[in-house]
Amino acid sequence: MTARLCAVVTVALVGCASPSEDRDVSRSADPNEGRVGGPPYKSYEALAQALPKDAMGNLDWDAAVRDGLLDPLPAIDPGASGMLSLPLDVPLDPHIPGLEVVFSHETHTYWLSCDGCHPSIFAMQAGANPITMEKIYQGEYCGRCHGTVAFAADTGCSRCHERLAVKAVLLATEATDEVLGDIVMDRHSSANYQPAVVFRHWKHRRHFRCSACHPGVFEMRAGANDNTMDALLAGESCARCHDGLRAFGVALETCSDCHSGEGP
Ligand code: HEC
Numbered sequence: 001m002t003a004r005l006c007a008v009v010t011v012a013l014v015g016c017a018s019p020s021e022d023r024d025v026s027r028s029a030d031p032n033e034g035r036v037g038g039p040p041y042k043s044y045e046a047l048a049q050a051l052p053k054d055a056m057g058n059l060d061w062d063a064a065v066r067d068g069l070l071d072p073l074p075a076i077d078p079g080a081s082g083m084l085s086l087p088l089d090v091p092l093d094p095h096i097p098g099l100e101v102v103f104s105h106e107t108h109t110y111w112l113s114c115d116g117c118h119p120s121i122f123a124m125q126a127g128a129n130p131i132t133m134e135k136i137y138q139g140e141y142c143g144r145c146h147g148t149v150a151f152a153a154d155t156g157c158s159r160c161h162e163r164l165a166v167k168a169v170l171l172a173t174e175a176t177d178e179v180l181g182d183i184v185m186d187r188h189s190s191a192n193y194q195p196a197v198v199f200r201h202w203k204h205r206r207h208f209r210c211s212a213c214h215p216g217v218f219e220m221r222a223g224a225n226d227n228t229m230d231a232l233l234a235g236e237s238c239a240r241c242h243d244g245l246r247a248f249g250v251a252l253e254t255c256s257d258c259h260s261g262e263g264p
């Protein structure tokens with residue numbers, strides 16, 4: 001925490017940017033763009049080269065969507081009705097001048113459905129959640145996603161605190177702390193002589209928004225879901241998509257695609 005608070009001292013206040021600037025997430029006209037069949041990026045580095053970056057050099061998924069480079073589906077069923085986009089900004093004010101945060105529902109409800117956050121992460125009332133940076137770093141509130149799957153707090157001060165401009169020296173030393181969102185799943189695998197399963201968010205979110213999986217198919221917490229091969233063979237869990245049609249299915253040739261972690 002000490003090193004992070006020091007960062008506050010080295011930031012400079014810039015003009016008061018309008019919080020709603022550049023916020024509209026315009027959609028690509030081609031609903032198939034970016035879906036299965038797009039280039040199968042083998043490494044995160046290759047994907048990161050193809051997509052835009054934010055000021056800190058991190059991959060900017062919002063810009064990729066705005067630029068029409070990605071158009072992930074909101075639900076597994078392509079016929080499902082669209083997402084509810086909510087043009088509601090909620091000001092979050094820690095009462096330190098220059099550190100105001102404006103939470104944009106509009107940008108978040110592109111990726112997430114209401115039940116992705118309410119009530120599991122935030123009570124649905126302005127001011128009802130005692131958010132602090134410490135809790136964010138501990139993985140609570142904004143930190144549930146920012147630092148695990150979305151851009152990390154360390155690397156994006158000014159993306160949340162719009163009036164903070166991080167000095168170039170900080171940029172040079174601390175930029176590019178990429179968030180890949182890789183999760184090792186091993187409730188049953190190594191106990192059953194299989195390498196652990198590695199789930200990669202960066203591969204999946206090119207094709208699907210968070211709402212396709214959370215919270216309907218998977219609770220949004222590492223280790224919270226009890227997945228088994230029996231469930232997969234019954235078409236549940238990963239096999240909601242890994243059915244041989246939407247994505248590769250469960251077969252002898254594919255065991256190691258999912259079971260790619262460490263283990264026996
Ligand atoms: C994902 C969004 C996000 C990012 C990124 C972020 N913050 Fe915050 N920050 C918040 C929120 C939300 C609050 C609480 C606002 C409130 O009081 O309601 C906050 C509060 C603060 C506070 C007030 C005291 C405290 O600890 O809560 C400071 C200081 C602060 N942030 C500094 C920083 C610095 C420095 C960075 C970059 C290293 C940073 N923040 C990055 C969202 C963010």
Ligand code: HEC
Pocket residue numbers: 084085086090091092103105108109112113114115116117118122123124125126127128129130
């Ligand atoms: C990424 C997380 C996230 C998602 C998704 C989300 N919200 Fe929120 N919502 C928040 C946060 C953060 C607040 C502010 C809480 C605070 O001030 O403590 C909030 C506050 C609210 C409030 C209270 C506003 C007020 O002035 O009291 C309402 C109403 C609300 N959300 C409705 C929705 C609806 C409807 C959806 C789906 C269309 C939705 N939210 C999706 C995070 C989210």
Ligand code: HEC
Pocket residue numbers: 060061062101102103104107108111112116117121131141142143144145146149150151159160
């Ligand atoms: C449930 C997951 C989740 C939570 C919780 C969440 N975010 Fe985000 N947020 C995202 C995703 C996904 C993006 C898209 C960018 C990315 O993935 O790097 C995003 C983008 C953003 C952006 C850039 C787009 C914009 O609106 O300008 C800001 C700023 C931001 N979040 C602030 C916050 C703050 C502040 C909080 C807490 C009050 C918060 N987020 C909580 C998932 C989340």
Ligand code: HEC
Pocket residue numbers: 111144145148149150183184185199201204205208209210211212213214218219220221222223224225226
């Ligand atoms: C294809 C399905 C899928 C998509 C799409 C998806 N997730 Fe996940 N997510 C998972 C799985 C699987 C886990 C691991 C659950 C477990 O370990 O039980 C997970 C876990 C998480 C966690 C917990 C991380 C932790 O360290 O505890 C967060 C936060 C999360 N997802 C956020 C997101 C956000 C934000 C998006 C959209 C940008 C997203 N997910 C898109 C399947 C998905």
Ligand code: HEC
Pocket residue numbers: 185186187188189190192193194196197227228229230232238239242249250251252254255256257258259
């Ligand atoms: C689409 C991804 C996927 C594929 C393909 C896959 N698995 Fe799994 N498998 C999982 C997940 C997820 C789990 C649960 C992970 C955990 O928490 O340990 C699992 C668990 C297991 C387990 C633990 C015991 C049990 O019954 O759940 C065994 C054994 C196993 N898999 C064997 C295999 C074999 C053999 C193959 C190839 C025929 C295979 N798996 C293919 C995703 C996959």
Ligand code: HEC
Pocket residue numbers: 036039040041076197198199200203204206207208212213217237238239240241242246247257258
């Ligand atoms: C919402 C649909 C969906 C769900 C649910 C889903 N996947 Fe996927 N998965 C895909 C798609 C589509 C791809 C192809 C992505 C690409 O390579 O561009 C993919 C790719 C993968 C790959 C990459 C294979 C490679 O060649 O690199 C692995 C591994 C994988 N999924 C594992 C899992 C596991 C494990 C789960 C469950 C925990 C899961 N997936 C759940 C849709 C899904």
